[in-house]
Amino acid sequence: MYDRINCKIEGTNSEHVGVLFSNGETWREMRRFALSTLKDFGMGKRGAEEKVLEECGHLIKVFERKPFNTSHPVNYATSNIISSIVFGSRFEYDDPRFRNLVIRVNENMSLFGTAGIQVSLMFHFSNFVNDTLGKLKATLNPQTCRGLVDCFLIRKQKEEDACVKDTQFTEENLILTVANLFTAGTDTTAASLRWSLLLMAKYPHIQDQVQEELTRVVGNREVHVEDRKNLPYTDAVVHEIQRFCYIVPMAIPHKTSRDVTFQGFFIKEGTTVIPLLASVLYDESEWESPHTFNPSHFLDKEGRFIKRDAFLPFSAGRRVCLGESLAKMSLFLFFTSLLQRFRFMPPPGVSEYDLDLTPAVGFTISPSPHELCAISRQ
């Protein structure tokens, strides 16, 4: 059951292109291509770690002691991770075209599925990508891929030269695949990070324990992915944030590719099925206290980190999140690097108890608008 339902975006042929909403050969080819280039430029590599740490350096500069809204800076930072993997470069936070794109992607996730918003995103996205693409095409060197777009253009040229019939490496597929990576990969990671900071301000005793562990194990040097295994409490906190906040409560609609009988129910081929990830992340038979923010869900009695089968924020199966490794790495590095440097607190006059955990409405679950103070620890 890995097909998507048909989700056509007005004005485009999006039912048949990109990764998120395509099926069959297009999905297979675009997913394979995106995964292998993400591996080359991002996931599981030292290069990606450097990109996240570099971006963290930029983010740290805009965090403030006085109350500030975490939304925009965090969204710019996570968008820049995708930008540097896709385009091979990042954007300044005050670049108006970049800011506009980030806002559109954010709106798109809040109102996911609304045709008007999808059209508006595609319009802004096409403009932004066409502009960036023009620059990349003008400076393309077939010997060096700066990012996913270069790899795509080189492959497109090769398939054109070889007169490959029905090639998937088309301009439309390029724009939709890039749009999919921005839509699926920026707001989700940003929302997770914003929840992390809010929860640390809300539960200072948990923030204390994370900071004690970071100071003891890492000290003042840069945190690296390798440190994760020596930071069991921090790792448990990051996992618990993803469980407790279930950023994507429902997976993207699937469609049964054949008749199936599941738990005694007959489901006909072509039926729309929406896996409810929140139900497993809050399953009372799996978690000791599902409705409480409790990092012990991921710790054994000796304080060692434990994996849990019911931890499925990225879904499962063949349509499992394509960016899972990148998201996990980014979240861990941003969270630990920020907590090394700052103490996150409610604004003056607001107590921890007043910090509201009611989520904002949308396809992804983001915190409601709020302000925090970032007090330097160094």
Ligand code: HEM
């Ligand atoms: C905390 C961050 C993230 C969460 C919680 C998350 C979660 C998910 C979920 C639940 C799905 C739907 C799976 C299904 O339909 O069964 C999904 C799909 C997807 N995600 Fe993520 N995601 C995150 C970050 C990312 C990142 C960073 C990227 C890009 C690099 C990304 C790219 C995608 C793509 C392309 C799909 C569609 C896969 C397909 O249809 O084959 N995601 N994600």
